[in-house]
Amino acid sequence: MCTYTTVHADVDGSAKGPGSAWFHAGRATVYFDHPVHAMAEHTLNIDLTDPAGDPARRVALELTAESARALVAAIQQALAAVPEELKV
């Protein structure tokens, strides 16, 4: 199916994308839908983009649901290990 579901998050950081160039990542678009490349019917897709920039400046992830949950858990684990004074 096309889920049409699209969730946005404003983010602030950098991503390394096409042509091995770094760019400002200002937005994450997250959706569970057909992938372009991954060999699965549906994947959890994340587009990290600079909303003001060229559409080609995009880091795209297509993860199976299971691996997306593993990624979330890994991020949570890494953040949980950070001392309080560094969490800004």
Add this chain to the structure above:
Amino acid sequence: MTATLVRFAGHAGDEIEAYVARPEAEFRRGGVVVIHHMPGWDRGSKEITRRFAELGYDAVCPNLYHREAPGAAPDDAAAVARAQGGVPDERLVGDVGAAAAYLRSLPTSNGKVGVIGYCSGGRQSVLAACHLDLDAAVDCYGAFVTGEVPTEFPLKITNLVDQLPNLRTPLLGLFGAEDRYPSPDQVAELEQILTAEGKTFEFHSYEGAGHAFFANERPSYNVAAANDGWERIEAFYGRYLGA
């Protein structure tokens, strides 16, 4: 066959680009507007467009995301379009209408134009056929023609139930019996509505096939369903787009 890129004025006069495939020989024929799926104006959509030329039609596939990301790779353009909320229904109708007018302007045109769409384009094919002067429409597993759109969907699409009385063309529907969007119940609801409205339609649901069974580069590809589906399309367009 020739395949090339053209530009014409779409909805609200905005210039959009489109992929066109045409038989080489000069003979009068119908035209087909191919509506690409949500992942964009990609290689698979252009391959389908060429197949219609091989079947003897002038075929055009407008880039529905041209405004959001002119010149971008299809997957990047799809990402931008999705992030901006997708294609508004009114704009879709305008762009498909412009593509149909382009086909009718060709010297080989017999004046007849069909529309076909896959996935989200299946819904858009039905939408276009409710509003435009077309001759035949094909809906390949379009979700939310009927059925309730879950309220948590940030992309505000609606079903087409209130528009179905205005359906102006015969409709061919091709569905996977294992699909959930549209589910067999939603397909049955569409069938009931069209019957009650006295519309001309022909539906086929394929056992063992899920969503996107025509997509020959995807794990969802189902050879038997896709082959039979193409034969149904060929017969349907032969009946309604012939001279």
